[in-house]
Amino acid sequence: MNDLTPDRDDRTANLKGIGSARRRVEDARFTQGKGNYVDDIKLPGMLFGDFVRSPYAHARVVSVDTSAAMALDGVVAVLTAKDLEPLGLHWMPTLAGDKQMVLADGKVLFQGQEVAYVVARDRYVAADAVELVEVEYEELPVITDPFEALNSDTVLREDLQPGADGAHGPRRHANHIFLWEEGDKTATEEVIGSADVVVEEMIYYHRTHPCPLETCGCVASMDKVNGKLTVYGTFQAPHVVRTVASLLSGIDEHNIRVVSPDIGGGFGNKVGVYPGYVCSIVASIVTGLPVKWVEDRMENLMATAFARDYWMKGRISATKEGKITALEAHVTADHGAFDACADPTKFPAGFFHICTGSYDIPVAYVGVDGVYTNKAPGGVAYRCSFRVTEAAYFIERMIEILAIELGMDAAELRRINFIRADQFPYHSALGWEYDSGDYQTAWDKALKAVDYDGLRTEQAARVEAFRRGETRRLIGIGLTHFTEIVGAGPVKNCDILGMGMFDSCEIRIHPTGSAIARLGTISQGQGHATTFAQILASEIGIPADKITVEEGDTDTAPYGLGTYGSRSTPVAGAATALAGRKIRAKAQMIAAYLLEVHDDDVEFDIDRFVVKGAPERFKTMADIAYAAYNQAIPGVEPGLEAVSYYDPPNMTYPFGAYICVMEIDVDTGEAEIRQFYALDDCGTRINPMVIEGQVHGGLTEALAIAMGQEIAYDDMGNVKTGTLMDFFIPTTWETPHYTTDHTETPSPHHPIGAKGVGESPNVGGVPAFSNAVHDALRPFGLRQSHMPHDHWRIWKAAHDLGLHG
Amino acid sequence: MSKKMQITLNVNGTRHELLAEPRTLLIHVLRENLGITGPHIGCETSHCGACTILMNERSIKSCTVFAAQADGAEITTIEGLGTPDSLHPLQEAFREHHGLQCGFCTPGMITRAAQLLKENPDPTEEEVRFGMAGNLCRCTGYQNIVKAVLAAASEINTAKEAAQ
Ligand code: FES
Ligand code: FES
Numbered sequence: 001m002n003d004l005t006p007d008r009d010d011r012t013a014n015l016k017g018i019g020s021a022r023r024r025v026e027d028a029r030f031t032q033g034k035g036n037y038v039d040d041i042k043l044p045g046m047l048f049g050d051f052v053r054s055p056y057a058h059a060r061v062v063s064v065d066t067s068a069a070m071a072l073d074g075v076v077a078v079l080t081a082k083d084l085e086p087l088g089l090h091w092m093p094t095l096a097g098d099k100q101m102v103l104a105d106g107k108v109l110f111q112g113q114e115v116a117y118v119v120a121r122d123r124y125v126a127a128d129a130v131e132l133v134e135v136e137y138e139e140l141p142v143i144t145d146p147f148e149a150l151n152s153d154t155v156l157r158e159d160l161q162p163g164a165d166g167a168h169g170p171r172r173h174a175n176h177i178f179l180w181e182e183g184d185k186t187a188t189e190e191v192i193g194s195a196d197v198v199v200e201e202m203i204y205y206h207r208t209h210p211c212p213l214e215t216c217g218c219v220a221s222m223d224k225v226n227g228k229l230t231v232y233g234t235f236q237a238p239h240v241v242r243t244v245a246s247l248l249s250g251i252d253e254h255n256i257r258v259v260s261p262d263i264g265g266g267f268g269n270k271v272g273v274y275p276g277y278v279c280s281i282v283a284s285i286v287t288g289l290p291v292k293w294v295e296d297r298m299e300n301l302m303a304t305a306f307a308r309d310y311w312m313k314g315r316i317s318a319t320k321e322g323k324i325t326a327l328e329a330h331v332t333a334d335h336g337a338f339d340a341c342a343d344p345t346k347f348p349a350g351f352f353h354i355c356t357g358s359y360d361i362p363v364a365y366v367g368v369d370g371v372y373t374n375k376a377p378g379g380v381a382y383r384c385s386f387r388v389t390e391a392a393y394f395i396e397r398m399i400e401i402l403a404i405e406l407g408m409d410a411a412e413l414r415r416i417n418f419i420r421a422d423q424f425p426y427h428s429a430l431g432w433e434y435d436s437g438d439y440q441t442a443w444d445k446a447l448k449a450v451d452y453d454g455l456r457t458e459q460a461a462r463v464e465a466f467r468r469g470e471t472r473r474l475i476g477i478g479l480t481h482f483t484e485i486v487g488a489g490p491v492k493n494c495d496i497l498g499m500g501m502f503d504s505c506e507i508r509i510h511p512t513g514s515a516i517a518r519l520g521t522i523s524q525g526q527g528h529a530t531t532f533a534q535i536l537a538s539e540i541g542i543p544a545d546k547i548t549v550e551e552g553d554t555d556t557a558p559y560g561l562g563t564y565g566s567r568s569t570p571v572a573g574a575a576t577a578l579a580g581r582k583i584r585a586k587a588q589m590i591a592a593y594l595l596e597v598h599d600d601d602v603e604f605d606i607d608r609f610v611v612k613g614a615p616e617r618f619k620t621m622a623d624i625a626y627a628a629y630n631q632a633i634p635g636v637e638p639g640l641e642a643v644s645y646y647d648p649p650n651m652t653y654p655f656g657a658y659i660c661v662m663e664i665d666v667d668t669g670e671a672e673i674r675q676f677y678a679l680d681d682c683g684t685r686i687n688p689m690v691i692e693g694q695v696h697g698g699l700t701e702a703l704a705i706a707m708g709q710e711i712a713y714d715d716m717g718n719v720k721t722g723t724l725m726d727f728f729i730p731t732t733w734e735t736p737h738y739t740t741d742h743t744e745t746p747s748p749h750h751p752i753g754a755k756g757v758g759e760s761p762n763v764g765g766v767p768a769f770s771n772a773v774h775d776a777l778r779p780f781g782l783r784q785s786h787m788p789h790d791h792w793r794i795w796k797a798a799h800d801l802g803l804h805g
Numbered sequence: 806m807s808k809k810m811q812i813t814l815n816v817n818g819t820r821h822e823l824l825a826e827p828r829t830l831l832i833h834v835l836r837e838n839l840g841i842t843g844p845h846i847g848c849e850t851s852h853c854g855a856c857t858i859l860m861n862e863r864s865i866k867s868c869t870v871f872a873a874q875a876d877g878a879e880i881t882t883i884e885g886l887g888t889p890d891s892l893h894p895l896q897e898a899f900r901e902h903h904g905l906q907c908g909f910c911t912p913g914m915i916t917r918a919a920q921l922l923k924e925n926p927d928p929t930e931e932e933v934r935f936g937m938a939g940n941l942c943r944c945t946g947y948q949n950i951v952k953a954v955l956a957a958a959s960e961i962n963t964a965k966e967a968a969q
Contacts, residue, residue: 724850
């Protein structure tokens with residue numbers, strides 16, 4: 001091994017470590033149809049589960065007659081709440097401290113709610129049996145509007161004691177869940193009351209759904225001989241599922257194995273615990289056979305976790321010169337029938353109080369009221385950190401509206417209010433400590449890249465041409481500068497159901513110099529097997545191609561809180577780096593022994609330890625690994641392994657500057673995206689190819705949300721957008737070409753300076769698209785028009801402004 | 806439930822004889838009876854394209870075809886496009902250009918693209934975007950998928966020219 005010393009650049013390249021656009025190791029199986037998703041799992045004797053669901057949004061369940069279904073050949077069992085009640089499983093706790101019916105217990109509270117669970121020989125028989133279950137309902141008044149809910153005599157949750165506190169404090173009405181407040185209310189009101197300029201606006205961020213291409217599902221398998229329960233499922237947090245399953249079922253945690261196989265996208269949809277999982281586990285325990293449940297698309301859109309549905313009433317004040325002096329937000333949050341948000345326990349509105357955004361706002365107040373309605377439960381972070389996309393949309397709309405009021409250019413208004421680079425670490429009025437940033441540099445780069453001044457000139461000329469009747473197309477320039485907050489989170493204030501939100505990595509180096517690393521997170525397409533190996537390669541000097549990364553099996557992976565809220569890189573990525581450093585520390589001792597020098601006389605150099613000042617004397621990591629297992633080294637245990645549990649000291653704060661140039665047709669309401677420029681700063685960049693892919697994907701989800709995607713209900717609580725026919729997902733045809741760019745401001749507290757990126761494009765993308773629509777109609781007086789901006793809504797906005805003659 | 810029918814399917818070069826109810830969907834026969842799990846189910850309503858396969862040299866969504874309608878057909882799925890030692894150029898290109906993330910849409914995407922390139926060996930970007938619009942992807946934003954399809958087209962064309 002000591003014969004060759006290839007030059008340092010070659011050795012670095014050979015590692016494919018941090019910064020390398022390494023091709024993904026996952027792709028070989030996916031491109032050849034050899035992925036292993038939940039629905040691909042087939043176990044001997046496996047049965048299929050399917051739900052009888054409520055057609056009503058609010059009704060009493062008078063009776064459930066399962067006899068005809070049970071009589072059907074091939075049906076093994078039909079479960080109702082009555083069957084689950086003796087086990088205490090007819091209700092289950094939610095991640096938000098509320099409880100949720102597993103199967104309808106006396107009444108139903110949203111359309112699509114689970115009423116009975118049929119278990120049968122195959123999926124066709126199960127579907128037949130679902131049709132044969134007779135349920136008698138008695139309809140009750142339906143409430144789909146959260147404001148109405150707070151003024152109505154209709155009590156949705158009869159299971160809750162009137163007047164008793166909820167999980168987050170006092171409830172002021174039977175349909176009220178919590179009031180959560182942050183900031184200084186009195187001071188904010190005072191400043192706003194005496195300000196030069198104040199704007200007030202209601203900003204609605206509509207209800208939508210993460211809709212991963214693979215729906216949710218599981219296979220539960222109770223091995224009665226060994227007393228061991230195995231659950232394969234679409235879980236973004238497999239260890240949390242294991243702990244919850246143990247608490248609910250009474251089965252010891254060591255006798256439960258939860259496995260997340262390949263997952264076909266998650267985006268927050270697969271964080272929660274759903275009745276399908278509970279019923280499948282019960283059915284497997286009862287029958288002794290494996291039971292598979294996979295929801296169909298309509299069930300996915302109707303019943304598993306939705307996102308957003310925030311009514312955000314804001315006030316923002318400024319001096320005449322445009323310096324922002326205060327921000328206030330009163331949010332009415334529609335949580336649906338059960339509070340099943342997946343937020344850290346102490347934050348029932350997630351991190352919505354990041355809503356001061358990228359701006360230095362001296363004083364602010366946020367109050368969020370959670371409300372029950374007859375809609376599906378959820379409120380998950382759909383490709384964003386907890387409620388951060390709502391916050392970013394809110395502030396980026398308020399800024400635009402303030403610019404209109406001030407008669408100021410919106411880019412300039414942002415510029416004069418940015419938190420300056422020399423203010424970091426920055427303490428926000430709502431209690432956050434922003435770790436690092438250089439907003440001005442990013443902003444200038446973005447404006448220059450799109451020729452912002454040129455665009456404004458073109459836009460003004462187009463408005464003139466429109467007024468002269470020469471065109472019916474207007475140009476909108478959608479600006480956004482967002483600040484994310486990700487990487488939940490410090491255990492001192494972030495937990496889910498009491499479990500601290502650390503994460504973990506365990507590494508074993510094999511004697512011949514390759515390695516396996518296991519993590520507490522789980523990829524749903526982010527490419528962890530590729531990128532975490534890169535972090536390790538740089539830390540321990542073993543090529544990424546020789547490092548296997550495994551996640552998702554609770555029997556082998558160390559405990560971790562899973563993957564959502566862009567927490568994998570900030571938390572598990574840090575654990576990986578630190579576990580790598582433990583390996584390196586031991587390797588240093590071994591190298592020193594082998595080189596017959598003192599520990600302090602060797603230093604790490606890319607893929608080896610060298611004697612200081614004599615680089616020709618070295619031991620590669622492969623040499624060291626071999627010695628670790630095969631040579632008796634005085635005072636050093638054999639083997640080369642490490643484990644690290646990382647409790648982050650702070651969140652990370654990625655940011656970015658996005659600009660969308662859009663043309664809208666005033667007569668058809670069609671919108672064409674002419675240009676989209678996205679500059680992201682996610683700190684240290686681990687794999688630029690993967691980052692770019694994440695940005696493209698997140699922007700496309702943002703496009704969907706801003707321009708048409710919606711879970712809409714009629715007054716009866718019927719879901720109007722329950723199939724992919726009505727629920728907008730952009731195709732290749734609607735999706736524009738994106739230009740990506742970056743600056744790089746490392747996080748000072750993260751071991752490798754990385755901040756996470758997967759969700760930034762959704763957080764920044766939605767306001768960029770929406771601001772473009774607004775900006776096109778701004779010259780004609782538009783201030784606020786609610787999303788999604790589908791053709792009809794754009795047409796209507798133009799119509800209301802009198803642009804149709 | 807009605808009586809089962811006997812059907813013959815030629816899948817990826819192998820002949821299968823099996824019994825299926827008239828209502829059974831082709832995707833379920835492929836996945837559950839034959840263990841061919843490359844094609845996926847994303848909607849069962851013809852919208853997502855995750856279940857795309859080739860049937861008698863046409864791209865079809867196998868969630869919207871009864872197995873009985875495929876009796877006697879020649880079927881190719883992602884599993885039949887290449888082998889680990891000799892990948893289809895599209896399989897290479899999707900990896901090279903990062904045309905996939907979670908991989909759930911990928912078998913359908915690649916299978917559809919393979920047929921597109923047969924029908925139109927030298928497409929423009931616009932033709933690729935139009936020709937692939939029946940396949941949804943939630944992860945990638947399509948930009949790298951389009952890039953991969955264009956790259957594979959030129960790879961195939963270059964190889965063809967070299968062979969002539
Ligand atoms: S499953 Fe066939 S098109 Fe979606
Ligand atoms: S890669 Fe996930 S749906 Fe396309």
